[in-house]
Amino acid sequence: MATAIPSSIDQVSELLGQADYVADRSLATVLFLSLKMGRPLFLEGEAGVGKTEIAKVLATTLDRPLVRLQCYEGLDVGSAVYEWNYARQMIEIRLAEATGGADRQQLGKDIFSQDFLVKRPLLTALEPSPRGAPVLLIDELDRTDEPFEAYLLEVLSDFQITIPEIGTIKAEEPPIVIVTSNRTREIHDALKRRCLYHWVDYPDAERELAILRLKVPGADKRLSQEIVSFIQKLRTDAELFKLPGIAETIDWTQALTQLDVMSLDPGVINDTLGVLLKYQDDIAKIQGSEAAALLDEVQTDMAAAPK
Template identity: 75%
Template sequence: MSDAPRALPETIDATVELLSQGDYVADRSLATVAFLSLRMGRPIFLEGEAGVGKTEIAKVLAHSLGRKLVRLQCYEGLDTASAVYEWNYARQMLEIRLAEAAGETDREKLARGIFTEEFLIRRPLLQALESHNGAAPVLLIDELDRTDEPFEAYLLEVLSDYQITIPEIGTIKAAEPPIVVITSNRTREIHDALKRRCLYHWVDYPSAERELEILARKAPGAPERLTREIVGFIQALRKMDLFKVPGVAETIDWTKALSELDVIALDPETVNNTLGVILKYQDDIAKMQGSEAARILRQVQAEAAALG
């Protein structure tokens, strides 16, 4: 992260350039939503399949804007102790014993002394209300669909006023609202009340042209022929009836893996031996291995030859 925070982009083109600085190849519609989110101070809500680059957007915004990234990774059963704050009970008990050893017997005074910010453990949502280097951080709420509805309702309250109330201390309010990026893999629907507070964008799989550009940035050492065949093969897989088709992350991983193997062009044996890099379910691998993978590869290479 840069030492000094940078100003927010003034135009959509500047937003495209901002994301490009972090090697994120964004289409115009995504850049437009990101620009509006930054300028209007509204959370951006990104839905899409796993591996299409939703989380990466928050990381790139934090890096390119010189802001601290605060990440809340969601999961089933997430509660305020993990997401917002909790008290450092071990340290509080130690403080009580030290005070009692020093002759302090006033229980109310002891209680007041241990419920201060000194004993507060700040979790991501509370951290996001604090400025760093004079600028609000980027708050990434990742995979919100993994949590349950009560936490979603609590989050709705936090995002309304960017403040958190701690009974023993009072209300802590952000001097400047954080830049908020919320992601969802859509394993369940997020409530409309939360979506209304956000600017929405569906992050889809990239076109072949954009995926080639992504590989040029993320795996620049790979041979051009190899990257074209990889992208063609991956694009073909996404049209098939698989349990989980590969995302952009898998495309990048496969390119890097094949480069490590000094592969300059795909062949049936190499594809079969490395399917586990791009497919994560045995049923999908079994379906693709052998003749089916060879058929797709012949098709991809024939299309590449026709284009010259």
């Protein structure tokens, strides 16, 4: 049996905490409302801030199947919803012809039945499950095009899919739907209106440090503080093409721990910036004097902070 839906905002926070996801109050609130109202949740924000992880955590903590639709340019109904098993249909037709006297009208109905349907993520998410309705993750919707967005309107508003040869298939129990976007383009208002909305921002220093201590518990305490302070300054003071997200914070901390680093210094930062930053222009801008200056500010602030 699936875990019951939380009955309060605090219970949602506790549920996320069971999987080491540190959520602020506003995220826990909108997630609670999404679960209680049965509405899809549209999460927008920069890459690496933890949007996708929310769906994974929900599936784990609620003991529900996770159905993931990874979006990309050119995604179509055949890849996202369903397609017919044409090879099996052809075999069925040949067998009917070989036996002779096949009723063409009946044969047409037979080969366009659910037995010949190949179910893709969206259709799979509408099927009943002994573990309860699945968590449907529609990830990085902004990578698709507007026609596919339009197709999703029926799914997100009525939790149903219309197949011309069969009819309408409706979910007995609506899935828990999480839609994410990195905002590389604007998503149409018609789709947003069918969802509750939340902007997932970069965490503040306190929350980022709490996340780091959960995700990389073996890291030195002072090193973790230096890393968080350095990255917070990168986000606010450095004009970068792509700011590092919490995913990069975790990766960098794990990398430095593997190198047995106990404290940041300019040399270590320069050597490992490729873990933290993913564009050469950003790396070139920070390497050398800029990294040393930021680190000096970090260490000055930490020295002046009350013990």
